[in-house]
Amino acid sequence: MKINKNxxxxxxxxxxxxxxxxxxxxxxxxxxxxxxxxxxxKPSEIIKVISSKYQIDGPSFEKDLExxxxxxxxxxxxxxx
Amino acid sequence: MEKLRYERPAIKKLNAxxxxxxxxxxxxxxxxHIDGVAVKDLIKEYGxxxxxxxxxxxxxxxxxxxxxxxxxxxxxxxxxxxxxxYIDAVCNVFHQEGSWAEVVSIFExxxxxxNGVPGNKIIFNGPEKSVADLxxxxxxxxxxxxxxxxxxxxxxxxxxRIKKKAKVAIRVNMDTGIYxxxxxxxxxxxxxxxxxxxxxxxxxxxxxxxxxxxxIGTFMLSTQAYSIAASKLSxxxxxxxxxxxxxxxxxxxxxxxxSANTLRGSYLPGADVIPSIDDFAEAITSTxxxxxxxxxxxxxxxxxxxxxxxxxxxxxxxSVLANKRLSDGRRATIMDFGVNILFTSFWYEHKITPAQxxxxxxxxxxxxxxxxxxxxxxxxxxxxxxxNKGDQVVVHKVGAYNMTQWMQFIAMRPKVILIDMDxxxxxxxxxxxxxxxxxxxxxxxxxxxxxL
Ligand SMILES: Cc1ncc(COP(=O)(O)O)c(C=O)c1O
Numbered sequence: 001m002k003i004n005k006n007x008x009x010x011x012x013x014x015x016x017x018x019x020x021x022x023x024x025x026x027x028x029x030x031x032x033x034x035x036x037x038x039x040x041x042k043p044s045e046i047i048k049v050i051s052s053k054y055q056i057d058g059p060s061f062e063k064d065l066e067x068x069x070x071x072x073x074x075x076x077x078x079x080x081x
Numbered sequence: 082m083e084k085l086r087y088e089r090p091a092i093k094k095l096n097a098x099x100x101x102x103x104x105x106x107x108x109x110x111x112x113x114h115i116d117g118v119a120v121k122d123l124i125k126e127y128g129x130x131x132x133x134x135x136x137x138x139x140x141x142x143x144x145x146x147x148x149x150x151x152x153x154x155x156x157x158x159x160x161x162x163x164x165x166x167y168i169d170a171v172c173n174v175f176h177q178e179g180s181w182a183e184v185v186s187i188f189e190x191x192x193x194x195x196n197g198v199p200g201n202k203i204i205f206n207g208p209e210k211s212v213a214d215l216x217x218x219x220x221x222x223x224x225x226x227x228x229x230x231x232x233x234x235x236x237x238x239x240x241x242r243i244k245k246k247a248k249v250a251i252r253v254n255m256d257t258g259i260y261x262x263x264x265x266x267x268x269x270x271x272x273x274x275x276x277x278x279x280x281x282x283x284x285x286x287x288x289x290x291x292x293x294x295x296x297i298g299t300f301m302l303s304t305q306a307y308s309i310a311a312s313k314l315s316x317x318x319x320x321x322x323x324x325x326x327x328x329x330x331x332x333x334x335x336x337x338x339x340s341a342n343t344l345r346g347s348y349l350p351g352a353d354v355i356p357s358i359d360d361f362a363e364a365i366t367s368t369x370x371x372x373x374x375x376x377x378x379x380x381x382x383x384x385x386x387x388x389x390x391x392x393x394x395x396x397x398x399x400s401v402l403a404n405k406r407l408s409d410g411r412r413a414t415i416m417d418f419g420v421n422i423l424f425t426s427f428w429y430e431h432k433i434t435p436a437q438x439x440x441x442x443x444x445x446x447x448x449x450x451x452x453x454x455x456x457x458x459x460x461x462x463x464x465x466x467x468x469n470k471g472d473q474v475v476v477h478k479v480g481a482y483n484m485t486q487w488m489q490f491i492a493m494r495p496k497v498i499l500i501d502m503d504x505x506x507x508x509x510x511x512x513x514x515x516x517x518x519x520x521x522x523x524x525x526x527x528x529x530x531x532x533l
Contacts, residue, residue, distance in 0.1 A: 013442075015092070023095045027442035027467070030090035054087040061087075067406055068090040074410045075094060 001069050002079040003037035017077060024075055029054070033068060034077075089404075089467045091444055112434045112475040117504040120398055120436040124473055128512065130399040130418035132484060132497040136174055138394035139480075140502070143178040146390060149358045154366040156381040160204050162336050163189040165387030165481045166395075170499050170509035172196050175390070183385040187214040194221070204333065204385070206252065206294070208232075208266065215239055219247045226250045226294045226333070228267055233278060240287030250292035250333065251278050255313045257297050257306035266296070270313050279317065283325055290327070293317055296335025296385065300344070300428075304356050304364035310334060311368040318380060319373065333383035334365055340392030342429040342478050351429075358389065388481035395480025397423060398436065401472045402451055412446040414468055418476075419450015419457040422494060424486040425479060426459045433459070436473035439466030452491050489513060 008016045013031045015024040026034065029050070036046050043065060050065075051058045072078050113120055116135050123133060143159070150157040160183035161175035167189060172182070173196055182193035185207030193203050200221025208228040210218070212235055218225050219240060227233050227249055240247050252267030253275045268275040282288045293314045297306055311334060318329040338361050343351040369382065399418040407413050420426055433448065443464050450457035459476075468474070487494055497510035 024092050025095055025442070026092040027088055027090065027440055029088055030092055033090050053085060055084045056087040064089045067404075068092070070406055070410075071092045075092060077092075 001037075001043075001072070002040075003034060003072065004077055004079045005038060007034075007077055009034055009038075015077070017075075020076060022075065024077070030068065033065070034072075088440055088442070089469060091442060091467050093442070093444055110434060111436060111438055112477075113436055113438075115396055115475070116500045118500055118506055120473055120475060123498060123506065124398055124400065126506070127496050127498055127508070129473070130397060130416075130422065130495050132422075132479070132495060133396045133398060133506075134171060134480060134497065134499045134509070135394045135396070136499055136501050139171070139174045139391065140178060142390050142393055143175060143180070146358050146384075146386060147179070149362040150366065150382065150384065153362050154370065154382055156379065158331075158381055158383045159390075160202075160333075160383055160385050161390075162385045162387035163192060164485055165336075166391050166484050167192055168484055168497060168510050169196055170507070171391070171484075181383075185209075187211070187217075190214070190218070190223075201248075204383070206296075206385075210235075212239055215247075216243065219243070219245050222248060224248050224250060224291060226252050226292075227278065227282075228252055230278070233281060236288060237281075237285050240285075244287070246287050246289050248289050248291045249282060250290070250294045250331070251275060251282070252294045252296070253314060253317065255295065255297070255310065257303075257309040257313075259298055259301065259303060259306045263296070263298050267294070270317070275317060276320070279321060283321075283327075290321070290329070292331035292333055292380075292383070293329055294333040294335065294383075297337060299337045299388070300339045301337040302339060302355060304360045307334060307361055308364045308368045311365050312372065315369060315372040315374070322378065328378040329380055331381040331383050332369065333385065336385040336387045336389075338386055338389035340388045340478055340481060342392060342425070342431065345428060345430055391480035392478045393480065395478065395483070397476040397479045397483070399474055399476065401468045401470055401474070403470055404468070407447070412444055413449055414446050414465075415449045415451060416459060416474070417451050418495075419452045419459060419492075421450065421452060421457075421490045421492055422483065422487045423450070423459060423476065423479060424483050424488075425481070429478075430460060430463075431479065432477040433463055433465065434475050434477070435466055435468065436475050442467060454491070484510070489518070493517070 006018055009031055013026040047058050047062055051061050115133055116137055160181040161172055163184045181202040182198045183204045184190045184193055200223045203223040205218050205223050206226045215236055236247055253270050254264045254267045255270035256262055268278045282290045295310045295314055297310050314332045321327055321329055339355040341352040399416050402415045402417050405413050443466050445462055445464050448460040448463050450459050493513040496508055496512040498506045499509045500506050
């Protein structure tokens with residue numbers, strides 16, 4: 001899954017998609033993941049980063065990451081591959 | 082380095098200007114304690130889900146209702162509506178606060194007697210009273226509120242046979258401007274049926290007409306309807322005085338005051354739309370006081386308030402079983418409690434709050450119960466923080482009707498805990514187990530074995 005690199009994201013988690021004019025808000029961990037996606041990190045790398053920084057194990061986080069991807073797709077924040 | 086607290090990543094679309102139908106109400110201020118007791122400790126000790134009742138809130142609510150009426154009218158008596166919540170410990174808090182008992186079945190009647198309520202402080206309502214039930218009530222000097230002519234004839238026959246006086250009232254139904262009209266209980270006012278019943282009672286040797294009763298509906302939002310009920314009952318009382326020179330001892334206006342819950346489909350939270358207990362008290366008492374009774378004939382005012390006195394005191398604590406995403410993109414959260422024990426989620430959009438601290442980020446979700454049944458929806462749409470599996474929530478204002486109308490369906494019914502005035506929890510009802518059910522079932526011998 002690839003993020004649409006045109007989207008703007010602020011430190012507070014405010015997201016703006018200039019392509020559609022939609023805005024979103026995300027929580028700090030969401031913002032962090034979007035940043036990792038923008039840096040072209042693979043899911044396995046993201047899981048490693050997050051599970052070493054937060055109180056969550058890899059498999060549990062993977063489930064939430066999948067769900068986050070589907071939220072990004074729902075919001076048309078992903079790029080066509 | 083210590084790891085940071087984890088929160089599931091989430092994203093929410095911001096609809097500038099447009100207000101989401103459900104978006105105005107966020108309920109994420111956490112409720113971590115009930116009367117000083119930590120929610121997480123209650124769940125740890127008593128399991129999840131678990132009902133919790135605050136004795137402090139019951140007493141406070143009951144005292145406030147008494148104040149509202151007694152500061153406006155000289156003779157007031159509350160009678161606890163057993164069916165609203167008939168766990169003995171709950172009933173006895175009300176009895177300690179001075180309430181009589183109002184029952185609608187012989188089972189509830191027996192509960193009241195067992196709790197120590199004197200027979201002459203029990204009001205026996207409802208359409209189902211067998212001759213044996215009536216006899217017990219007559220012998221105990223209870224107030225029998227007659228629902229239909231068949232019951233009236235049963236009573237005339239019974240009292241004539243045992244040669245004992247029965248203290249009776251009739252339930253009167255009437256048009257109070259509220260539709261649908263509850264005309265299935267009691268005798269109708271407008272058609273003259275009520276007066277007809279009164280005439281029969283006055284003509285009978287052993288029936289003593291003590292009062293007039295109405296219960297015009299439940300979750301009533303109109304104080305005006307109570308004024309109308311009070312004036313129609315007063316009209317009957319004054320006519321009885323005129324025709325028979327008999328002063329009626331009491332008017333019983335029943336229950337029906339709303340609690341601060343939000344009705345399903347209502348755009349405004351319940352607390353913003355319901356009249357206060359003082360508004361109801363004012364409507365009822367001013368109608369009676371201005372009706373033209375002689376001071377010495379002023380009737381006792383009885384109230385059978387149920388939900389308005391107990392809803393606030395009840396909480397349901399539960400935990401998240403799972404999260405999922407529905408095909409239309411909505412988030413769904415599955416709780417360990419459902420409509421089996423939270424019957425009132427059919428009527429109310431219950432306020433639900435998390436029991437632990439969260440960040441400010443929230444999301445809309447459907448909240449489901451654990452039953453493998455499509456109807457098991459606790460909230461169609463609720464805005465809550467990002468709940469994870471195992472997180473705990475508190476459902477508010479669930480004290481009325483749930484602990485009596487709950488059903489043993491798919492899952493067992495949980496414990497009920499009362500937190501006393503000193504903040505000490507007590508189990509007041511045990512949870513069911515498989516043994517509870519086993520003890521009731523019987524297997525014929527020929528069905529004991531099979532081969533598969
Ligand atoms: C006769 C009677 N009295 C009192 C009540 C208590 O009503 P509520 O809980 O609406 O106050 C009921 C409930 O329906 C009732 O049927």
